[in-house]
Amino acid sequence: MLFRDGLARAIWVIVCEKYGINTSATERARTTTSTEAPRPYIRCPNDLDVELPPRRATARVSFPQPKTNVDWYRYVDASPAWGKQLQADLPPGLTMLTFTAWSSATNYTNACRMMIRIRGK
Numbered sequence: 001m002l003f004r005d006g007l008a009r010a011i012w013v014i015v016c017e018k019y020g021i022n023t024s025a026t027e028r029a030r031t032t033t034s035t036e037a038p039r040p041y042i043r044c045p046n047d048l049d050v051e052l053p054p055r056r057a058t059a060r061v062s063f064p065q066p067k068t069n070v071d072w073y074r075y076v077d078a079s080p081a082w083g084k085q086l087q088a089d090l091p092p093g094l095t096m097l098t099f100t101a102w103s104s105a106t107n108y109t110n111a112c113r114m115m116i117r118i119r120g121k
Contacts, residue, residue: 037105044112092120
C-alpha cells in the first residue's frame with residue numbers, strides 16, 4: 001500500500017498502533033519493495049509523415065527506438081510485431097505502432113503509440 005496523502009497515512013498509523021502493529025518495520029518493508037522495482041516507462045519517437053516515392057507501391061520507413069528504462073530486447077513488445085525491427089515497407093495510408101514496456105518484477109506496464117502516414121500521389 002502506498003499512501004499519497006497525509007490523511008490516509010495518518011489513518012493507517014492510527015489503525016496500526018491500535019492493533020499493535022510495528023509501523024516502522026512495516027514502513028521499511030513498504031519502502032524497500034517500492035524502490036527495488038521502478039515502474040517501466042516508454043516514450044515513442046514523433047509521428048512520421050512520408051510521401052510515397054514515384055512509381056512505387058510502398059515506402060521504406062525507418063524510425064528511432066523508443067526511449068525506455070527497461071531492456072529493449074527482453075521487456076518491450078511491439079504491435080504489430082515488425083515494429084521492433086524499427087523499419088518497414090508500408091503502403092499508402094495510416095499505420096499505428098504500439099510499444100509496451102513491462103516489468104518482470106511487478107505487474108506494471110506502460111505503452112506509447114506512434115503513427116506513420118504514407119501519402120500517395
